[in-house]
Amino acid sequence: MKLNGTSSSTPLNGASANQQEGVHTNGYSRHENYSATADQDELVDEIGDAHGASSVDTPMRPDAFDLDDELKVDLIEEHFREIMNILGLDLTDDSLKGSPRRVAKMYVKEIFRGLNPANKPAPTLFDNKFRYNEMLVEKDITVQTYCEHHFVPIIGKAHVAYISSGKVIGLSKLNRIVEYFCKRPQVQERLTVQIADELKKILETEDVAVIIDAKHLCVSTRGVHDVNSSTVTASYNGKFSEEATKQELLRYVTQPSVTI
Numbered sequence: 017m018k019l020n021g022t023s024s025s026t027p028l029n030g031a032s033a034n035q036q037e038g039v040h041t042n043g044y045s046r047h048e049n050y051s052a053t054a055d056q057d058e059l060v061d062e063i064g065d066a067h068g069a070s071s072v073d074t075p076m077r078p079d080a081f082d083l084d085d086e087l088k089v090d091l092i093e094e095h096f097r098e099i100m101n102i103l104g105l106d107l108t109d110d111s112l113k114g115s116p117r118r119v120a121k122m123y124v125k126e127i128f129r130g131l132n133p134a135n136k137p138a139p140t141l142f143d144n145k146f147r148y149n150e151m152l153v154e155k156d157i158t159v160q161t162y163c164e165h166h167f168v169p170i171i172g173k174a175h176v177a178y179i180s181s182g183k184v185i186g187l188s189k190l191n192r193i194v195e196y197f198c199k200r201p202q203v204q205e206r207l208t209v210q211i212a213d214e215l216k217k218i219l220e221t222e223d224v225a226v227i228i229d230a231k232h233l234c235v236s237t238r239g240v241h242d243v244n245s246s247t248v249t250a251s252y253n254g255k256f257s258e259e260a261t262k263q264e265l266l267r268y269v270t271q272p273s274v275t276i
């Protein structure tokens with residue numbers, strides 16, 4: 017099975033001979049609570065193919081899910097406590113003392129939960145009995161993702177569109193697919209292409225487009241401190257590469273949204 021429908025024999029970033037011998041490059045051996053299940057093995061297979069790491073795949077190690085979520089929370093808590101210690105913060109303070117665990121839970125169970133293919137939403141598909149053969153656009157989907165260079169938020173909107181090749185997807189699943197790929201450390205370009213590739217695969221069509229307009233807090237709240245700029249990325253595929261179809265999509269995206 018493949019994570020993003022891609023596969024190649026390119027070695028995974030950071031993978032070493034150790035991994036082939038079952039020694040984790042993260043330096044942690046399997047925890048005694050670790051229990052391998054068929055599901056977990058399947059996930060490892062999925063990740064395994066994904067090392068294929070076409071550049072669109074999130075760079076992951078093959079042992080990414082050898083540690084279960086509870087152990088990951090425990091380990092990140094320890095490390096984050098150390099970061100706070102190094103910064104000189106007083107961890108006996110009652111407001112700060114719970115922060116290492118809060119951050120650890122947030123990383124594993126909330127903002128980076130989309131690293132785990134087990135959390136990928138199951139798409140609900142219908143036959144296109146309505147014979148709706150025009151484009152469908154789901155616009156203004158909330159994007160809340162995290163810059164993989166600085167680990168601070170990227171916030172914006174995604175517009176996704178497709179033309180049915182016979183399958184119709186439940187509308188909310190479009191939002192959920194966007195959300196799933198957002199819950200990872202990301203660069204906006206990869207996020208855009210990952211969403212487009214997933215929709216192409218699910219909907220069995222090349223006729224898919226994704227546009228994202230987002231503000232990077234690493235650009236606005238630090239570094240260059242530009243609070244006004246935003247970044248637009250787009251992936252036009254199949255018929256959306258044709259100028260007339262692209263222009264139709266852009267018209268829908270730029271016209272004011274209905275208010276209720």
Ligand SMILES: Nc1nc2c(ncn2[C@@H]2O[C@H](COP(=O)(O)OP(=O)(O)OP(=O)(O)O)[C@@H](O)[C@H]2O)c(=O)[nH]1
Nearest residue numbers: 163164165166202203204205232234235238239240
């Ligand atoms: N292409 C791309 N770049 C991004 C994205 N998010 C953040 N970056 C950029 O990644 C770059 C990292 O550059 P570095 O020079 O290593 O980091 P830095 O010293 O913190 O850079 P400054 O932000 O300029 O202070 C920065 O220019 C960021 O603006 C993204 O989604 N796509």
Ligand SMILES: [Zn+2]
Nearest residue numbers: 163165166234
């Ligand atoms: Zn950044």
